[in-house]
Amino acid sequence: MVHKDIPQRSHCPVNYALEAVGDRWSLIVMRDILLNGKFRFRDLMGAEENIASNILSERLTRLASLGIIKKIRDPDDGRQFVYLATAKGEALMGVVLELGSWGAEFDPKTDAPPGTPDNYRADRSAIITGALEAYHAMKPRFSNKQE
């Protein structure tokens, strides 16, 4: 199933984005894929925010159906799947970093190192590009892709 017929509330681009990833978990999943090197179900389950397995399962299916991630069977272990960002998913890097910058600025107990928001604002595009390069460097590659 590639298309779900969910009626859209509007065609405002902000609304489109929020309908796609504007829930409590989708961008946590994208953060873990894009930034934290978590590509498998059990890795994503291990997020400190404690997502429930049924919710994670549904979100992965949904993100794949929206073309934001793709599910690839691990050729070395048929039990495992790897979830990777598509181009559409990689384009969420800016959203994730912008949210992180905002959170780092306003959470008094933030885990982010001091100066994070200043660094980010000093050159957003360079930091986004750098983060995408780091993602490409660590994402797993398989010779033959499936599913």
Next chain:
Amino acid sequence: MVHKDIPQRSHCPVNYALEAVGDRWSLIVMRDILLNGKFRFRDLMGAEENIASNILSERLTRLASLGIIKKIRDPDDGRQFVYLATAKGEALMGVVLELGSWGAEFDPKTDAPPGTPDNYRADRSAIITGALEAYHAMKPRFSNKQE
């Protein structure tokens, strides 16, 4: 009531941001305040996404309790209130524009003019600054603030 004791899932800055505004409506409200000149309850109700009045009411209360917006009584009409972004709320401009850029790029039916994502990526900080200037120019000013 200024503080609600909601236990935080983590102190990851992305998670902080998502706990604050990671629902389907909070950033729609911030979009309308920051970008669309909607400052009153009835203006915000008029969003084409059709938010329910009880949800809007709860979100406004919540955003105010998080220090993202402030509620000001209109001195010219005691029935009305004006909702304005605080510095913390204004700092969400980048998040809203980044989401909008992503939505404009990937929604085939987007209302955004062509070239929007390219323009945004060409100089994110300049566009954010310009949008904040436009916000300041149109936000209502009262001599005496209350509530």
Next chain:
DNA sequence: TTTTTAACTTGCATTTCACAAGTAAACTAT
């Protein structure tokens, strides 16, 4: 061939959401 591991799925209680209707205070018109 038995056990373990990975990725889900199911059932169920709780919470949140959406829609419709109702209310109270402030303003406007007569």
Next chain:
DNA sequence: ATAGTTTACTTGTGAAATGCAAGTTAAAAA
């Protein structure tokens, strides 16, 4: 002064989403 209107909510109710625990299936490891 009073009746009607406007604004900003609040309340009630059913539907949907969420969270937790336990169960299932297929593949790999022992």
